[in-house]
Amino acid sequence: MTSFESCLAALRQPGPPDALFKAVDRALAETVGHKLFTLxxxxxxxxxxxxxxxxxxxxxxxxxxxEVMETDWHKRVIGERRAWVGYTYEDVKWAFFDHELIRSLGCESAMNVPIVYAGRMLGTANLLHAVGHYKESDPEKVEPYAALLIGPFLDAIAADPDIGRQ
Structure with missing residues (x-):
């Protein structure tokens, strides 16, 4: 069974999406690699x-x-729904306020891939690794896995009790 097929099998499982998230985590570790992976x-x-x-x-x-600030990173990833790749610690520092914590985890490169459905920005898949790890072509390798996350993201947003208290 391929990594993608494992993700499809997890997607079909009833209940919370934890199995899918873990399957996507493993698949992306094999596909592009990461030290830190968040959704x-x-x-x-x-x-x-x-x-x-x-x-x-x-x-x-x-x-x-x-909170997300109106930065160039926010405009690109959230506003324009375009993936972003940071190659060095300077890129990570430019993009994230918590860059020191990121660096302390051994991560000095990053990739953020938007999860979009019907033009609606649902969220991001975030992968971080050692300096120089990611390539400009890596987001397209992540996008098929991001598509598998649309349902769980819609469910999480719909079920969030804090949504109405913004």
């Missing part, structure tokens, strides 16, 4: 994101909103 959905209004999966829960726990 964040974008709350309506695109001003906050909420983490729904992480492979490093001590450093980046699930839950809790994180």
């Amino acid at each position: 964040l959905y974008v709350a309506p209004g695109a001003k906050r994101v909420k983490r729904i999966y992480t492979n490093m829960p001590d450093a980046y726990p699930v839950g809790g909103y994180k």
